[in-house]
Amino acid sequence: GAVVSQHPSRVICKSGTSVKIECRSLDFQATTMFWYRQFPKQSLMLMATSNEGSKATYEQGVEKDKFLINHASLTLSTLTVTSAHPEDSSFYICSARRQGSYEQYFGPGTRLTVT
Amino acid sequence: GQQLNQSPQSMFIQEGEDVSMNCTSSSIFNTWLWYKQDPGEGPVLLIALYKAGELTSNGRLTAQFGITRKDSFLNISASIPSDVGIYFCAGQLGNEKLTFGTGTRLTIIP
Numbered sequence A: 001g002a003v004v005s006q007h008p009s010r011v012i013c014k015s016g017t018s019v020k021i022e023c024r025s026l027d028f029q030a031t032t033m034f035w036y037r038q039f040p041k042q043s044l045m046l047m048a049t050s051n052e053g054s055k056a057t058y059e060q061g062v063e064k065d066k067f068l069i070n071h072a073s074l075t076l077s078t079l080t081v082t083s084a085h086p087e088d089s090s091f092y093i094c095s096a097r098r099q100g101s102y103e104q105y106f107g108p109g110t111r112l113t114v115t
Numbered sequence B: 001g002q003q004l005n006q007s008p009q010s011m012f013i014q015e016g017e018d019v020s021m022n023c024t025s026s027s028i029f030n031t032w033l034w035y036k037q038d039p040g041e042g043p044v045l046l047i048a049l050y051k052a053g054e055l056t057s058n059g060r061l062t063a064q065f066g067i068t069r070k071d072s073f074l075n076i077s078a079s080i081p082s083d084v085g086i087y088f089c090a091g092q093l094g095n096e097k098l099t100f101g102t103g104t105r106l107t108i109i110p
Helices: none
Strands: A004-006 A010-013 A020-027 A031-036 A045-051 A065-074 A076-081 A092-099 A104-106 A110-114 B005-007 B009-014 B017-026 B032-037 B044-049 B055-058 B059-063 B071-076 B085-092 B104-109
Touching: A004 A010, A004 A092, A010 A020, A010 A104, A020 A031, A020 A092, A020 A110, A031 A065, A031 A076, A065 B044, A076 A092, A076 B032, A104 B044, B005 B085, B009 B017, B032 B059, B044 B055, B044 B071, B071 B085
Parallel strands: A010 A110, B009 B104
Antiparallel strands: A004 A020, A020 A076, A031 A045, A031 A092, A065 A076, A092 A104, A092 A110, B005 B017, B017 B071, B032 B044, B032 B085, B055 B059, B059 B071, B085 B104
């Protein structure tokens, strides 16, 4: 199988602080990882595409200085929400594309609550 | 960002009934995917379609890739309680990003 993990599964932070979310492909190498955000009762919205060893590509309307993405290895991408505000509270989901394939495998998501 | 139109938005059915939902797009895709998402979890792939007109089954699930490449449907036969959840379609063009549908929430009435 192709397993993707996320850590933490849920996090609560205070407004103004930063929080880092990790996305790992456990049993395959992923040259590309994707970060999505999902608000309650809504669909998944792509935030950015992360390519190993290069800068992430952000979707329109997503602030790259606020949502820092690092894809330093073929099995790990991180999303750091900087200076978090209550409106950043959401469900963040990553997916990983296996090297040489078009298929994406999704992680279990991280629930972020900013108080 | 772009989203695909999915209908119905929600469904309330009794156990044992068949379910049908569809997804439409204004642009073409060469891959259609159907996912199920349980509360608090990531989406899980149910069926992948790679060819216009293709009809694919996975157990009680059947999905078709529309001949125009702008739509797809998913059928679930003889629904059971564990079918409850949100179903999302997604379209993909080549190795580009996925574009997700608006979702169909399935509820089974006891």
